[in-house]
Amino acid sequence: MENGAEPKGMEIAHMDEREMDERNVDETLRMIARMPAPEGLEERVKAGLHLAEKPGRVLAWPAGQRAQGMWAAGVGARGWLSQNGWARTRWARGAAAAAIVLVIAGGGWGIYARVEPAQSAKTGALPQAQPSGVAQTGAFGEAGAMRRPLTLTGPVVKPTPQSTSQPVAKKDGKTVIHSQVSKTKSAASNASGAPKPAQ
Amino acid sequence: MSAGQAVFSGWMEYPSSVVDEEARNNAADEAVAALVTTYAPTLYRVAFSVLRNAADAEDAVQEAFMRVLRHKDRLSEVRDRRVWLIRIVWNVVLDRKRRMKTRPETDDVAELVRVLPWQGLSAEEQASAAEHHARVLGCVDRLPEKERQVLVLSAFEELPSVEIADVLGITESSVRSRLFRARNLLAGMLDHAREIRPRPGADEGTRETGRK
Numbered sequence: 001m002e003n004g005a006e007p008k009g010m011e012i013a014h015m016d017e018r019e020m021d022e023r024n025v026d027e028t029l030r031m032i033a034r035m036p037a038p039e040g041l042e043e044r045v046k047a048g049l050h051l052a053e054k055p056g057r058v059l060a061w062p063a064g065q066r067a068q069g070m071w072a073a074g075v076g077a078r079g080w081l082s083q084n085g086w087a088r089t090r091w092a093r094g095a096a097a098a099a100i101v102l103v104i105a106g107g108g109w110g111i112y113a114r115v116e117p118a119q120s121a122k123t124g125a126l127p128q129a130q131p132s133g134v135a136q137t138g139a140f141g142e143a144g145a146m147r148r149p150l151t152l153t154g155p156v157v158k159p160t161p162q163s164t165s166q167p168v169a170k171k172d173g174k175t176v177i178h179s180q181v182s183k184t185k186s187a188a189s190n191a192s193g194a195p196k197p198a199q
Numbered sequence: 200m201s202a203g204q205a206v207f208s209g210w211m212e213y214p215s216s217v218v219d220e221e222a223r224n225n226a227a228d229e230a231v232a233a234l235v236t237t238y239a240p241t242l243y244r245v246a247f248s249v250l251r252n253a254a255d256a257e258d259a260v261q262e263a264f265m266r267v268l269r270h271k272d273r274l275s276e277v278r279d280r281r282v283w284l285i286r287i288v289w290n291v292v293l294d295r296k297r298r299m300k301t302r303p304e305t306d307d308v309a310e311l312v313r314v315l316p317w318q319g320l321s322a323e324e325q326a327s328a329a330e331h332h333a334r335v336l337g338c339v340d341r342l343p344e345k346e347r348q349v350l351v352l353s354a355f356e357e358l359p360s361v362e363i364a365d366v367l368g369i370t371e372s373s374v375r376s377r378l379f380r381a382r383n384l385l386a387g388m389l390d391h392a393r394e395i396r397p398r399p400g401a402d403e404g405t406r407e408t409g410r411k
Contacts, residue, residue: 021389022382028335029354032248035315037240041257045235048261049268053228 227271235264238281241357242288248351249292250299251336253314259295263288279365285358286366338388346381349374 142148239260246256246263266287267274277283311329320328339347352363353374360378364371 021393022386024331025335025339025385025389026354028332029248029339029351030356031315031332032251033244033354033356035244035247037243038253038257041243041260042236042239044257045239045261045264046232049231049235049264052265052268 227274230274231264231268231271234267234280234284238284239264241281242284245285245288245352245355246292247314248354249289249296252310255295255299256292259288259291262291266291279362281357282362282365285362286368289352289366334392335389338385338392341388342381342384346377346384349377350381350385353378 242260242263243256246259247253250256250259263284267284274280309329311332315329315332339350342350348367349363352358352366353360358366360371360374364374367374369377
């Protein structure tokens with residue numbers, strides 16, 4: 001009896017668990033199904049619909065139905081006016097689009113035809129670049145500058161005669177100006193080719 | 200155009216057909232607004248049961264009513280507006296679900312904790328209950344699509360099998376057979392999950408016998 005009772009008990013327990021699982025599933029799904037909607041949902045949806053409707057009206061303005069009254073007043077206008085609005089028919093829209101294109105193109109052509117083309121800008125010939133380097137006059141070179149500012153002629157300084165009070169130094173019996181000594185010492189000695197005095 | 204057929208407003212003359220159409224438009228707008236007031240919560244719940252995200256569900260409801268707005272002229276032809284609306288939101292939701300990437304189960308748990316009403320439960324209890332629900336929903340998600348759809352819709356008490364059939368565009372007998380199959384499959388999945396999952400008392404039992 002004990003051997004047979006145990007599996008039966010397990011089976012019952014297993015069935016219980018299964019039922020419990022099923023109940024859990026139902027409970028979970030029902031809980032979601034009964035969940036309250038967030039507050040203000042209806043207002044938000046209505047506001048969204050209201051916003052969605054507005055641009056449509058603005059876009060549909062040329063074909064607006066209010067214009068119908070004004071345009072439909074003409075006798076025999078029914079031929080090209082549709083029942084819903086003057087620009088609802090395909091060819092009326094096409095004609096309107098063609099007219100707009102014509103006006104824009106005509107305006108553009110008018111402007112193009114009347115307005116003279118702007119004269120080309122006067123361009124001055126550039127002065128020929130002087131060969132860079134030292135100027136022939138012996139002054140500063142222009143260094144390839146294109147333009148040179150006008151400058152006033154400066155005062156002319158007369159060359160002063162060499163004063164006798166310049167310091168001199170005697171060397172080997174020759175009188176040499178002190179400032180020139182260092183520069184021309186070696187050159188002078190080489191150039192003169194004078195034999196060195198015998199020691 | 201005779202004056203009797205038209206309405207004058209300043210220099211503009213509105214023909215009566217325009218006035219009629221405006222009145223019809225206004226009536227249709229009011230009808231849509233009434234539908235929003237009446238059915239938005241139901242549609243939200245339907246959307247949430249599939250998407251499991253509050254913001255997505257609200258967007259789906261919005262989109263559904265946008266579709267309604269586009270067909271507002273034919274609103275009078277609709278026989279059962281509730282079922283018609285549920286069918287619209289159902290299609291919107293399925294579209295979104297297909298486009299969406301699969302979310303991890305942890306996201307579902309967090310969203311359930313945030314959204315579901317937990318009265319008289321501590322934070323720990325809430326977390327554990329949400330985890331349990333998310334696990335069950337994970338099993339539901341693994342069901343084949345047709346069976347899953349019927350199972351989800353069957354949870355809505357206001358939707359009898361006839362209306363579920365209407366929403367899904369199948370016969371009532373198909374609904375019943377799919378529901379039966381869904382329950383069987385789900386039971387199998389849960390059995391399997393239970394076998395894998397360690398039982399809460401199992402460890403203690405083995406430890407006690409080990410000591411003896």
